[in-house]
Amino acid sequence: MPLSWFDLFLWVAGFAGECMLLFILWRRGQAAEYPLFSSFIFFNALRTIFLACVWRYSLVALYKQAYWQLLFVDTALQLALVIEIARKVFSRNGSWRPDIRGPLFVSTGACFAIAISLTCFQPTSASYLPQKMIIKGNFLSALLLTGLLVVMLVVSTRAGLNWKTPAAAIGIGMSVWSFLDVLVELMNTSSGLNSHDHLNAVAQTARKISFLCCLGYWSYALFHQKENNRKLAPRREGQVAAITELASQTIRELE
């Protein structure tokens, strides 16, 4: 497995970026707030170490054994991350907001249906079944991720719900990355994961660069997010409760 200096640079930069982002998440107290996002980044850092060992000691057999597990965990974490963001945006006091449930679940269902249909019709030039499964699986997860994030963004905007800074930063980064990932998977569809194909090499490099850019964006956005944890004084809390009571009374009067 010969690697160019540029490939090595991307690898090292990616690992450094993941470590830096984990540090920022921990330092800013966001690791506990976004456990799945932190796990996703941690998993990627671990995978980088694992791949470095595979490359250094030529553990190709081990890599082949672990490939599917790594791919499965990666995809599962990405989809779980969407649920984590959705919970931050759409749930309130532990339950989904009632006015959101319908549009969100219908749009999510439509998103799954479109992504699965497109994957079924996806042509591949790969000759072996495992290669075909990798191409289709990756394409499906990239499409789903893009679709679900856009659906969440649109449904929340229509309902007047605003994404708070960390969720917005994570969601936007994931959307851009998954969008580019769909294009990369489209290139893989054409090349059929042939490692000698020039298009395949371009696709792999584009994927690494786009993830590196996302790491940079997440680190910047989460590091610079405003402190927003000032609580109302108890007296103010009482006043807000009084306003709510007054408003409810007025509603009852009007009804």
Add this chain to the structure above:
Amino acid sequence: MRSYFGVFSAVVLVLMTALLAVGIKAFRRQKRARDSNWEELMRRLVPVDRSAIKTVALYRAHPPVETASAPPAKELGKKDIWNLIGGMEGIRHIENNSEVLIDMALYLQHWYPDAGEIAEELRLEANRLKWHVKRLREAEKNACLEAHFHLYGRQAAESYYLMVQKTIELYRHAQATLLGDLQAAI
């Protein structure tokens, strides 16, 4: 195989472009709400006749009562409601302002996260308002606006009035320095 791949790529690219366009539009709306400063919020408010809205909104809760000392108060007819609200133009202004009111509550949330309770109530009230506005738009399309305006228009005015009251109360208690600007604008 090549031509099939070409068609498939074109379909995926069209879908991705559509998703990108929709996503960017929603993102810009989110960003505008998140990053708005006070001056921008005030600029986005459209002047609305507050006393007229109040008259329509409170009419059902406090209908005029005829007493021996006071002359019989005028009842609000369909035409009066149309004139007080300002027709569909007034409804559009109310709808626009309802979005700004939510952004105003979110603006306050930068300093007082707990004010999110009121922002959530405003959001739900704005959804009710939008429901009535949607009915009015459908009535306008079907050329039967005059027959329905007094019903949905009045309910939209009630929702808007409630939103204004909640926002004013919120600012009175949490950010009194901006209350003067707010009261003058809405």
